[in-house]
Amino acid sequence: MKRYLPLALILGISLSASAQDKKIEKKIDSVLKLMTLDEKIGQLNQYTGDRDATGPITNNPNKLKDIRDGKLGSMLNVRGAKETREVQEVAMQSRMKIPLIFGLDVIHGYRVTFPIPLAEAASWDLAEIENGARVAARETAASGVHWTFAPMVDIARDPRWGRVMEGAGEDTYLGSKIAFARVKGFQGKGLGNLDAVMACAKHFAAYGAAIAGRDYNAVDMSEHTLWETYLPPFKAAVDAGAATFMNSFNTLNGIPATGSRYLQRDILKGQWKYQGFVVSDWGSIGEMIAHGYAKDKEQAAELAIKAGSDMDMESRSYLPGLAKLVADKKVPIALIDDAVRRVLRKKFELGLFDDPYRFSDVARQEKEINSAENRKASLTMAEKSIVLLKNEKEILPLSKNLKKIAVIGPLGKSEKDMQGFWSIAWEKDNLISLYQGLKNKVGNQTELLYAKGCELADSSKAGFAEAVAVAKQADVVVMAVGEAFDMSGEAKSRANIHIPGVQEDLIKAIQATGKPVVVLVMAGRPLIFNWTADNVSAIMYTWWLGSEAGNAMANVLYGNYNPSGKLPMTFPRDEGQIPLYYNYLSTGRPAKNDKDTRYRSAYLDMPNSPKFAFGYGLSYTTFDYTDLAVSKTQIKPDEKITVSFTLKNTGKYAGEEVVQLYLQDKFASVVRPVKELKDFQKVMLKAGESKTITFTIDKEKLSFYNQQLKWGAEAGDFKLMIGTASNNIKLEKDFTLL
Numbered sequence: 001m002k003r004y005l006p007l008a009l010i011l012g013i014s015l016s017a018s019a020q021d022k023k024i025e026k027k028i029d030s031v032l033k034l035m036t037l038d039e040k041i042g043q044l045n046q047y048t049g050d051r052d053a054t055g056p057i058t059n060n061p062n063k064l065k066d067i068r069d070g071k072l073g074s075m076l077n078v079r080g081a082k083e084t085r086e087v088q089e090v091a092m093q094s095r096m097k098i099p100l101i102f103g104l105d106v107i108h109g110y111r112v113t114f115p116i117p118l119a120e121a122a123s124w125d126l127a128e129i130e131n132g133a134r135v136a137a138r139e140t141a142a143s144g145v146h147w148t149f150a151p152m153v154d155i156a157r158d159p160r161w162g163r164v165m166e167g168a169g170e171d172t173y174l175g176s177k178i179a180f181a182r183v184k185g186f187q188g189k190g191l192g193n194l195d196a197v198m199a200c201a202k203h204f205a206a207y208g209a210a211i212a213g214r215d216y217n218a219v220d221m222s223e224h225t226l227w228e229t230y231l232p233p234f235k236a237a238v239d240a241g242a243a244t245f246m247n248s249f250n251t252l253n254g255i256p257a258t259g260s261r262y263l264q265r266d267i268l269k270g271q272w273k274y275q276g277f278v279v280s281d282w283g284s285i286g287e288m289i290a291h292g293y294a295k296d297k298e299q300a301a302e303l304a305i306k307a308g309s310d311m312d313m314e315s316r317s318y319l320p321g322l323a324k325l326v327a328d329k330k331v332p333i334a335l336i337d338d339a340v341r342r343v344l345r346k347k348f349e350l351g352l353f354d355d356p357y358r359f360s361d362v363a364r365q366e367k368e369i370n371s372a373e374n375r376k377a378s379l380t381m382a383e384k385s386i387v388l389l390k391n392e393k394e395i396l397p398l399s400k401n402l403k404k405i406a407v408i409g410p411l412g413k414s415e416k417d418m419q420g421f422w423s424i425a426w427e428k429d430n431l432i433s434l435y436q437g438l439k440n441k442v443g444n445q446t447e448l449l450y451a452k453g454c455e456l457a458d459s460s461k462a463g464f465a466e467a468v469a470v471a472k473q474a475d476v477v478v479m480a481v482g483e484a485f486d487m488s489g490e491a492k493s494r495a496n497i498h499i500p501g502v503q504e505d506l507i508k509a510i511q512a513t514g515k516p517v518v519v520l521v522m523a524g525r526p527l528i529f530n531w532t533a534d535n536v537s538a539i540m541y542t543w544w545l546g547s548e549a550g551n552a553m554a555n556v557l558y559g560n561y562n563p564s565g566k567l568p569m570t571f572p573r574d575e576g577q578i579p580l581y582y583n584y585l586s587t588g589r590p591a592k593n594d595k596d597t598r599y600r601s602a603y604l605d606m607p608n609s610p611k612f613a614f615g616y617g618l619s620y621t622t623f624d625y626t627d628l629a630v631s632k633t634q635i636k637p638d639e640k641i642t643v644s645f646t647l648k649n650t651g652k653y654a655g656e657e658v659v660q661l662y663l664q665d666k667f668a669s670v671v672r673p674v675k676e677l678k679d680f681q682k683v684m685l686k687a688g689e690s691k692t693i694t695f696t697i698d699k700e701k702l703s704f705y706n707q708q709l710k711w712g713a714e715a716g717d718f719k720l721m722i723g724t725a726s727n728n729i730k731l732e733k734d735f736t737l738l
């Protein structure tokens, strides 16, 4: 029985919300009235702390003096209940006593590290992803930090770009759902709660489309692609109530995002009516000089503030530039006031004016940080993020009766690499490597052998002989290869995305022993490993899984958790295919690799198809898709189609399947992709269990941006496809929109 709140209460809640807003606006007015121009500009200025600097440092010995003089509104990279309290105390010595907000890159966990966001995306488990952000928020808030520079919601179709690790992959629908979940996770029941932090949707916008996958490079795309592919996850973040946005380093069609009025004022603050504030990315305001868009810092400051970039992170352009620009009547004070208002609003909402130290509580920090509950959440997320790519000869799951297992490879005992590039507050205690995870699992029941075999990136094969000798003593070999923590991430673009060094040669040498081999690839991006993919019987993609990495891998290897991950990005065969993504447009000439078709859109030297497709991932069990039924095959624009089918677990293990709904609009005023993900469900079934799965198709799912960038659906013929991967469609049906 659905319980309805009494109208009075609903009205009361809504009234109290707007009454609350009105109260805060009055308080902002009263503070604004008392501030000097310099103090206003100070609120738009953000410096980094020196401990965890995350960008090019500008030495500034008198930061504390600047804070005392009211020249700073925020600090990043200051963390800890004690440390933040100390810095806040300095801010309370300023004339206006306006509290600082402390920001930090909590990208995938704070003290307990979670799997990298791209790995979490592979779980397709929105509730789990939201919970991961919730846990990170609790630990972050307990450490005196008010604001995380996450989620990164950049769609990325190019694995040469090292920052793919921070996002949710190539698909707009999945990326939008995950953006929403992460913002909700970080902000919880709302700002002001002591376990909530401000989210920051970044990098606005289209940073993931850097030409040639080279970080910070120019981005050039049609407005249609911008609206269709890259903006929706940001809109999802707005809809989720993201407190802040961060703009991006790149130019977009010749205009630096930081100086883009189109992005920040027309779209974000205009069409989307965004009330939060925009922080620049590290130094990006000043970098408009290097872009060739501003002649000096003063002009950079003018362009940025006019474009809607509210806070200046570490470029030192707003201070002192803005005061002179106002004096010279180049920048109206109203623009400054609007930006300051946005910043002060968040400080009121966080409750910092009531108590500037409310988040800086050592006792609460000790209780929250690294708790067993937080570690359990990280373990669960890690298990769900693992993607089983291959499992022939039923090598997996491993048997508990094995006498000897050899762990071989440069990442077998690594703890630090499992934390990924953007983990900022982990400690060395209790990080679980693959080896340790297996040790925890098998105890003395199975003997664990180990050989590193080779380094991650050098050319020496000196360790191969020892590794082969160790492998020969074992019943099964588990190999740990991939990338070091700093081979993916910011400023970590790679033109060659093969598994680095001689690691794949090591795999070949171990494979030659004839022993059963399981290869675990641990990386921050899709890598290329064609020989391994073709010749090794069991392969898992385990990304970088965080604090509990080894326990998660052991649980999946032994079947305590049946792997359920699906790839959130396409894995190419070769760098020459990039960009390669599943929702491509059809071509006038056949895009197929048969020699008989002379005029074909295909490579002479390799297939068009990827090595592993978007949405692909295996399980220890198998699933059957049958009995597709649709409520109608013709609908009017205001009608819906109910699609149902039977999913059956036809194997011998309970397991989860991510069923994916793809749609194709066969003919339209703007050519549509051959397929687009429009819905998915992650379904747990016991061995032998069947379940009826239902999807609803409505006009929204059929809509797209037309040539005039107007969102809507057009009458015509469509195809619905239900699959276990984008390249493995199980059921399909045509239908028409009238």
Ligand code: GLC
Pocket (backbone or CB within 6 Å): 054, 055, 076, 105, 149, 202, 281, 282, 490
């Ligand atoms: C970095 C990153 C951005 C991060 C910021 C603060 O350069 O681009 O994602 O939030 O600076 O560390």
